[in-house]
Amino acid sequence: MNAIQDFFEQLTDNDEFALGLRVLVAVVIAVLAAAFVPRVLPVRRFHPQHQLIVRRVIRYAIVLMGMAWALRELGFSMEVLLGTAGLMTVAIGFAAQTSASNLISGLFLMGEQPFRIGDVIRVDTLIGEVVSIDLMSARIKTYDNLLIRIPNETLLKANVTNVTHYPIRRLDMKINVAFTEKISRVREVLLQVADNNHVCMVDPEPLIICLGFGPYCVELQFSVWATHKNYVHLRNQMHEEVKEAFDAHDIRIPYPHQALVSGRGHETIPVRIDPTAAEQAHADLATTRATSNAASSESETSTATAQGAGEQ
Amino acid sequence: MTNEDTAVENAPIDEAATAEWWGSFEVPEGRGAAVVVGPLTVTVRRFEDEWRIGVIRTNDALAEDARQWRAVDEMPCDRSDECIRVACRGEDRRVTVRPRLVDRPVVSKPATPFTVPPDEDVRLFIGSPILVEVVSVSPERILWSGPAYPPSDTWFGPPNHEGELCYASRTLCTLREDELVLRPHRAVTTVLVRNRGDDALHLDRIKLPVQRSRLFCGSNGWLWTQDIIFDRKTRDEFASIEVRSGKPSRVPNAKILAGPTVEGSGHVMIRAFGAWLAQN
Numbered sequence: 076m077n078a079i080q081d082f083f084e085q086l087t088d089n090d091e092f093a094l095g096l097r098v099l100v101a102v103v104i105a106v107l108a109a110a111f112v113p114r115v116l117p118v119r120r121f122h123p124q125h126q127l128i129v130r131r132v133i134r135y136a137i138v139l140m141g142m143a144w145a146l147r148e149l150g151f152s153m154e155v156l157l158g159t160a161g162l163m164t165v166a167i168g169f170a171a172q173t174s175a176s177n178l179i180s181g182l183f184l185m186g187e188q189p190f191r192i193g194d195v196i197r198v199d200t201l202i203g204e205v206v207s208i209d210l211m212s213a214r215i216k217t218y219d220n221l222l223i224r225i226p227n228e229t230l231l232k233a234n235v236t237n238v239t240h241y242p243i244r245r246l247d248m249k250i251n252v253a254f255t256e257k258i259s260r261v262r263e264v265l266l267q268v269a270d271n272n273h274v275c276m277v278d279p280e281p282l283i284i285c286l287g288f289g290p291y292c293v294e295l296q297f298s299v300w301a302t303h304k305n306y307v308h309l310r311n312q313m314h315e316e317v318k319e320a321f322d323a324h325d326i327r328i329p330y331p332h333q334a335l336v337s338g339r340g341h342e343t344i345p346v347r348i349d350p351t352a353a354e355q356a357h358a359d360l361a362t363t364r365a366t367s368n369a370a371s372s373e374s375e376t377s378t379a380t381a382q383g384a385g386e387q
Numbered sequence: 388m389t390n391e392d393t394a395v396e397n398a399p400i401d402e403a404a405t406a407e408w409w410g411s412f413e414v415p416e417g418r419g420a421a422v423v424v425g426p427l428t429v430t431v432r433r434f435e436d437e438w439r440i441g442v443i444r445t446n447d448a449l450a451e452d453a454r455q456w457r458a459v460d461e462m463p464c465d466r467s468d469e470c471i472r473v474a475c476r477g478e479d480r481r482v483t484v485r486p487r488l489v490d491r492p493v494v495s496k497p498a499t500p501f502t503v504p505p506d507e508d509v510r511l512f513i514g515s516p517i518l519v520e521v522v523s524v525s526p527e528r529i530l531w532s533g534p535a536y537p538p539s540d541t542w543f544g545p546p547n548h549e550g551e552l553c554y555a556s557r558t559l560c561t562l563r564e565d566e567l568v569l570r571p572h573r574a575v576t577t578v579l580v581r582n583r584g585d586d587a588l589h590l591d592r593i594k595l596p597v598q599r600s601r602l603f604c605g606s607n608g609w610l611w612t613q614d615i616i617f618d619r620k621t622r623d624e625f626a627s628i629e630v631r632s633g634k635p636s637r638v639p640n641a642k643i644l645a646g647p648t649v650e651g652s653g654h655v656m657i658r659a660f661g662a663w664l665a666q667n
Contacts, residue, residue: 158525241546241547241548242542243542244547272539273537273538273539274540275539275540277496277540277541277555278494278542278543278555300546301540302552305540312406
């Protein structure tokens with residue numbers, strides 16, 4: 076026991092060992108504090124995005140303070156270090172312009188807050204839920220469970236659509252009906268479909284807009300509203316119910332078709348599809364191809380024979 | 388929302404339809420029990436370690452049928468729209484079925500827009516949808532809760548964060564009590580609208596904070612909420628709204644069935660009217 080005590084006394088008497096021990100303890104404390112302090116902070120009432128930012132800033136600050144203290148204890152001059160850091164920053168700044176741009180863009184995004192963690196956003200063709208907003212980039216999780224990292228610079232420059240910013244959303248359906256249908260009757264049927272659907276909101280009221288006359292149909296837009304939670308459900312239900320209602324009321328959704336017009340008086344050319352003639356035409360074509368292939372094969376064989384004879 | 392009360396208030400009161408469908412009972416052993424609340428039928432059966440509940444709904448928003456619990460041989464979930472199984476140990480076979488008011492405000496749209504001239508008071512009777520709860524007695528646990536007739540969602544206010552998600556209802560804005568029709572799946576609210584503004588108040592929708600009201604029943608089995616007073620003082624949509632404490636004024640002997648679904652102050656200043664004569 077005395078030997079152990081003597082050993083430790085010798086160690087602590089050694090200035091270098093004591094210094095090293097203090098530095099080590101400081102680093103360990105800093106690391107542990109950086110890990111646990113952000114977790115126990117009273118930030119639950121903050122928005123998740125702000126919680127993330129606050130925790131990360133505090134973590135980095137604790138680590139930096141610990142490292143700065145350790146370096147000072149080891150005898151490094153902080154003024155020299157800061158000066159060196161300043162020079163390095165200039166050099167790194169030129170070399171890392173993109174990263175700096177992302178960093179500054181991130182600060183602007185945090186201040187402007189066009190979206191928050193949990194929002195669903197669309198950036199060009201990408202759409203997904205925001206899972207984190209970091210200093211350099213934001214990460215979104217797509218509906219098919221892919222994680223996409225988008226640099227903040229891209230987000231600042233691009234048109235970002237926040238799909239879930241407002242609590243309700245409108246569903247626009249393009250519906251084509253035949254020219255022979257009465258638009259007022261179609262409108263009644265569509266409004267009845269919306270009325271019968273409990274997920275479809277009563278207010279804002281469903282909207283029907285006649286977009287115009289297409290090449291083969293009357294083009295309508297049927298718009299209804301729902302909460303975000305019910306949007307996908309409404310989208311599926313409404314298309315199905317509109318189809319069923321149209322079937323029940325004999326309202327035709329026309330196929331694309333065209334009329335061939337010819338002659339000085341623009342009389343239409345009558346066209347008749349004859350199934351037997353079509354089959355015969357197919358058979359003739361197949362025969363023609365088979366004959367052609369056979370002729371080609373004979374020609375190749377003759378050529379090969381001639382070449383072989385020549386070689387011999 | 389399907390044809391909800393579009394032609395409600397023209398039929399006389401049918402005394403035979405005034406049935407109190409709520410209450411507690413014991414599910415018979417080896418059999419089920421069913422209750423009918425307008426378009427809703429709920430069947431309950433007790434098994435060894437579970438409660439099994441079947442829910443069937445019709446599309447008839449004007450249904451007036453209401454029947455108390457009766458024993459049935461039908462197995463819940465055989466032909467139900469919704470089937471619920473709740474694990475439960477013990478042998479207690481008692482359940483309670485009870486009505487509750489919905490958990491959001493109800494926006495009522497008069498079938499025909501209604502106008503209240505300046506310095507006029509008007510009393511309206513407006514129906515609201517209700518929830519039906521099936522609760523086991525011991526332990527007390529909600530086995531199933533749902534609307535008797537699913538109300539549609541609606542938004543009251545601008546389509547951004549200033550608005551509020553509500554349920555939709557349609558009413559004729561009956562002024563006379565004798566024009567009301569008993570519907571077991573609806574609760575009636577006496578609404579007093581006071582227009583102290585200097586312009587007419589056009590009502591094409593009105594938001595009732597029924598979630599803050601208690602639910603009562605009259606002697607004839609009608610469901611009532613507490614009275615609601617809208618006091619419009621100025622030329623804007625905002626009105627002072629008061630959920631009057633105490634029993635419904637039209638039913639002084641009413642008995643209380645349930646407390647507010649959402650607790651809150653009884654007197655608030657909110658946007659209550661959807662249309663007003665802003666153009667003048």
